[in-house]
Amino acid sequence: AQSVAQPEDQVNVAEGNPLTVKCTYSVSGNPYLFWYVQYPNRGLQFLLKYITGDNLVKGSYGFEAEFNKSQTSFHLKKPSALVSDSALYFCAVRDSQAGTALIFGKGTTLSVSS
């Protein structure tokens, strides 16, 4: 069965500092990995995905994520956080062989202070 773990309920960083939001996954086949962001009272916005190729993928708003197969991780990163990055972040996975919908982690609230 597919599963996603986001071990941190909340991450707090100061503006200008680097940020990391952690995600680990479990699938039986090859993973398709995604990050989404949800701002208050808004829908989910797609940030980035890893399907194959370079382990470091770049996405919207300066975010990037690194796929690590040995650690089954896909941590979201940004070199310099902005206050406007404060939101709820979801990691999601789909097994490339399953052909079904995404399975989501529980979400991590990012709070960036000025």
Next chain:
Amino acid sequence: SAVISQKPSRDICQRGTSLTIQCQVDSQVTMMFWYRQQPGQSLTLIATANQGSEATYESGFVIDKFPISRPNLTFSTLTVSNMSPEDSSIYLCSVVEVGLVRETQYFGPGTRLLVL
């Protein structure tokens, strides 16, 4: 990417009643899904809406409670039947576009439902 709209955007309903949520996409999509996001929770897949056939439901969700229609490649409805306060959630429509091998799943703005 596909533009997804949902109606209504929010509603307040009385227990025992039913609400039908519409999802409209501006392009043909291969797959459509319905998710639920309960207050303070992550997204849980309710079902896959299949065009021209019965939806495929996830464990814990049944057709009698959440009937789904998908008459074509751009439209689907989810009905929340015989509602109780526990059904208060955000309901999200999600789609995967036609023709993309390594597809991205996009989400509608959601329908915020409060059951009293």
